[in-house]
Structures are given as structure tokens and as C-alpha cells.
Amino acid sequence: EAGELGTDMGWEVYAVGGFVRDILLGRPNLDLDLVVEGDGIAFARRFAAKLGGRVKAHSKFKTAVVILDDGQRVDVATARLEYYEYPAALPTVELSSIKMDLYRRDFTVNALALRINPGRYGQLVDFFGAERDIRNKTIRVLHSLSFVEDPTRILRAIRFERRFDFQIGGQTMRLIKNALSLKLFSKLSGTRVMHELQLIMNEEDPLACLLRMQELGIMEAIHPLLSLDKERVQILTELVKVHNWYKLLYLEPPVVPWKLYLLGMTMGIKRDQIDQVTGRLHFTRREERDFFQLRDQIGEALMKLMGWKEGRSRLSRLYKILHPLPVEGILFLMARSRKEYIRRNISQYLARLQYVEIEVNGKDLKNIGIEPGPIYAIILDKLMTAKIDGRAETRHEQLNLAK
Numbered sequence: 439e440a441g442e443l444g445t446d447m448g449w450e451v452y453a454v455g456g457f458v459r460d461i462l463l464g465r466p467n468l469d470l471d472l473v474v475e476g477d478g479i480a481f482a483r484r485f486a487a488k489l490g491g492r493v494k495a496h497s498k499f500k501t502a503v504v505i506l507d508d509g510q511r512v513d514v515a516t517a518r519l520e521y522y523e524y525p526a527a528l529p530t531v532e533l534s535s536i537k538m539d540l541y542r543r544d545f546t547v548n549a550l551a552l553r554i555n556p557g558r559y560g561q562l563v564d565f566f567g568a569e570r571d572i573r574n575k576t577i578r579v580l581h582s583l584s585f586v587e588d589p590t591r592i593l594r595a596i597r598f599e600r601r602f603d604f605q606i607g608g609q610t611m612r613l614i615k616n617a618l619s620l621k622l623f624s625k626l627s628g629t630r631v632m633h634e635l636q637l638i639m640n641e642e643d644p645l646a647c648l649l650r651m652q653e654l655g656i657m658e659a660i661h662p663l664l665s666l667d668k669e670r671v672q673i674l675t676e677l678v679k680v681h682n683w684y685k686l687l688y689l690e691p692p693v694v695p696w697k698l699y700l701l702g703m704t705m706g707i708k709r710d711q712i713d714q715v716t717g718r719l720h721f722t723r724r725e726e727r728d729f730f731q732l733r734d735q736i737g738e739a740l741m742k743l744m745g746w747k748e749g750r751s752r753l754s755r756l757y758k759i760l761h762p763l764p765v766e767g768i769l770f771l772m773a774r775s776r777k778e779y780i781r782r783n784i785s786q787y788l789a790r791l792q793y794v795e796i797e798v799n800g801k802d803l804k805n806i807g808i809e810p811g812p813i814y815a816i817i818l819d820k821l822m823t824a825k826i827d828g829r830a831e832t833r834h835e836q837l838n839l840a841k
């Protein structure tokens with residue numbers, strides 16, 4: 439439909455970027471990026487009207503996002519046709535603007551386009567040898583200043599390399615090392631580093647990327663305190679396992695991967711030094727406060743867990759240790775615990791305990807003649823404890839206990 443509309447409007451339309459790369463790799467990708475050789479915003483408006491959807495346009499960048507009624511998002515960018523007047527008798531040449539658009543991209547594998555206008559539908563536009571690089575499983579930049587232009591591409595290179603099990607090409611690797619020796623990373627803003635780190639932590643195997651970063655000295659370059667030692671590699675290995683286990687079993691509550699993995703990456707950093715890391719990564723005050731609090735909560739929970747013995751300690755005690763923690767904290771504790779029974783009981787908490795509710799409420803307490811007041815919270819808490827420990831499972835038992 440997009441191709442037909444393009445032809446109607448007199449413009450060439452291409453699918454580009456990760457979408458095309460993933461077709462060649464045979465991997466699913468639902469993020470469609472289009473480039474229109476014409477007016478991308480006008481195209482997006484007509485496209486949304488035709489298929490049913492709304493448009494968010496950024497006139498400054500001549501881009502738009504179409505959000506179709508079924509939720510599908512389509513990004514639309516503009517590639518201007520540029521005409522170069524040559525002096526004297528030479529003719530005016532029309533420079534292919536899709537080529538310019540693709541040349542600005544990070545790697546050859548992401549600089550592919552697919553024609554979608556009727557008649558040419560499915561023709562691959564490959565100016566830079568992307569198809570060959572995909573065949574040879576190589577990540578390659580388009581020109582030698584690429585990492586100087588944008589050092590975050592170093593992290594992107596690693597992310598794609600590890601995700602697809604590719605290799606960064608020889609010359610590209612030399613350019614990365616050169617960029618690192620020029621300390622280009624120290625000039626990169628914390629916000630941009632953090633954004634790329636977050637993308638890495640959203641990957642299937644973030645540890646593979648982090649290890650590659652360590653190998654190339656990028657962890658150190660971001661901040662010396664982030665260098666991965668054996669202990670951190672070990673906890674990160676456990677975190678990946680626990681995270682995958684959790685994703686397989688549960689949808690709710692969702693895990694924010696960067697919160698989970700950053701706990702592992704910063705393990706062993708002392709309280710009075712951790713703000714150096716959050717400062718480097720440009721955390722907001724609030725993010726910083728939440729992260730410090732989470733670390734403190736985990737420290738406290740770890741101490742308490744050491745004293746918790748299966749069979750001897752109450753389940754309600756475990757509930758009280760884990761209940762204040764967000765899911766990332768709970769998974770971290772699971773990864774940290776060497777004792778099998780602790781892991782098993784944390785798993786019990788996630789599966790069942792965290793959802794336990796009692797059958798009695800404030801109204802019931804009033805009905806049995808207890809005067810409303812702060813005592814209610816105490817009673818309800820005691821009832822919860824009793825239920826978890828299997829001492830008052832029915833409403834009847836809970837009312838009796840309350841009395």
C-alpha cells in the first residue's frame with residue numbers, strides 16, 4: 439500500500455534499515471522504516487488517512503511517525519532530491535538522495551534499502567556491499583570518520599556483532615581502537631552512553647556485549663569503576679540466567695533490564711563512590727535516589743536472608759524481607775544466593791506469596807466491633823502473616839483470629 443501511494447504521489451518509497459537487514463537474515467522485525475524521495479510528512483498523512491491511523495510529524499527533521507489503528511508504527515523520513523548544476527554545457531544531474539540517506543547510517547548492514555513502488559517492488563538497493571557483509575557476517579562502517587562523527591556507534595557495532603554472531607571487520611576494528619585511543623568516549627555525554635547501555639541490556643545476551651566491551655577497554659573508558667572483574671562477570675552470568683528464567687515464566691511485573699544488570703555491573707562499588715558512576719551516566723536526581731535506595735534495600739535484605747533457614751524460619755518472614763523490593767531487586771537476590779533453598783523459596787514468593795490476599799477487610803473488623811483506627815493496619819498485617827504461615831487460611835479463621 440505504501441508503494442502504491444508513493445507512485446500515486448509521484449515519489450519513490452523505500453523500506454530501509456533494520457527491517458531490510460532482518461529480512462535478509464531471516465529474523466522477525468516489526469519496526470518498519472520508510473524513506474520517501476519527496477515529502478515524507480505529506481506522504482505519512484496520506485498513508486495514515488488511507489490505512490486508518492494518526493501521524494506525529496517533526497517538521498524540523500522532515501520525519502513522521504504513523505501509528506496505525508492496529509498499533510503498528512511506521513517511521514517515515516524524507517530524502518530530498520538534490521539537483522547539482524554543473525557549469526557550462528554539462529547537464530544538471532539528479533543525485534540519488536536515497537544514497538545520501540543511506541550513507542549517513544552506521545553500518546553497511548543497516549544501509550540497505552528495498553524498493554516498494556509497484557513495478558520495482560522488492561528490488562534491493564545496496565550501494566555499499568551490505569549483502570556481501572551479511573553473507574560474510576561482518577559489521578563494517580561506511581567510512582573512516584564514522585566513529586569520530588558518533589562514538590556511540592562503537593557500542594552499536596558491539597551490540598549488532600553479538601546479537602547476530604557476526605564479526606566486526608578488520609578495518610572497522612582498527613577505527614574503533616583508534617577512536618578509543620583518542621579518548622572519544624570521554625567526550626560522549628552520559629545520557630547517550632546510558633541510552634546505548636540500555637539498548638545493550640535489552641538484548642537477549644547482554645553479557646556477551648559487556649564482555650566484548652571489557653575486552654576492548656570500553657568499560658574502563660566509560661568509567662574506571664565499571665571495569666568487569668571476575669566477581670562481576672560471575673554475578674552477571676547468574677543475572678542473565680535468572681532473567682531468562684523469569685521471562686519464560688512471568689509477564690508481570692515486567693523487569694527493567696538495565697536496573698537489573700546495572701546492579702551487577704556496580705557490585706562491589708562502595709557507597710561513597712557509586713555516585714561517580716551515576717554522575718558519569720547522567721542519572722537524574724530521582725533515578726539516582728531510586729538506584730541508591732534499591733542497592734541499600736538489597737544490602738539489608740541480603741543480611742536478613744542469611745538468617746532465614748528453611749523449615750525453621752517462617753514463610754511470613756521471607757515475605758517481609760522480599761515484599762518491599764521491586765522485581766529487579768528480588769531477581770538480584772536470587773542470582774546472588776548460593777543456597778539452593780533460598781532460590782527455591784524466592785521462586786515460591788514470585789509464584790505465589792507475593793499475590794496472597796486475606797479474606798477480611800476493614801469493614802469486617804468494624805462489623806465484629808473493633809473501633810476504627812491505626813490498630814486496623816496492625817490487625818490486617820497480622821492476619822496476612824498468619825495466612826502466609828498457614829495459620830488462618832479461611833475467612834472464618836481470620837475473623838476468629840481478629841477477635
Ligand code: ATP
Nearest residue numbers: 454455456457469542543544545548549588590591
Ligand atoms: P534494532 O533491531 O536494534 O531496532 P535498527 O537497525 O532498527 O536495530 P535503530 O536504532 O532503530 O536500529 O535505528 C534505525 C536505523 O537508523 C538503523 O538501521 C541505522 O541505519 C540508523 N541509525 C541508528 N542509529 C544510528 C547512528 N548512531 N548512526 C548512524 N545511523 C544510525
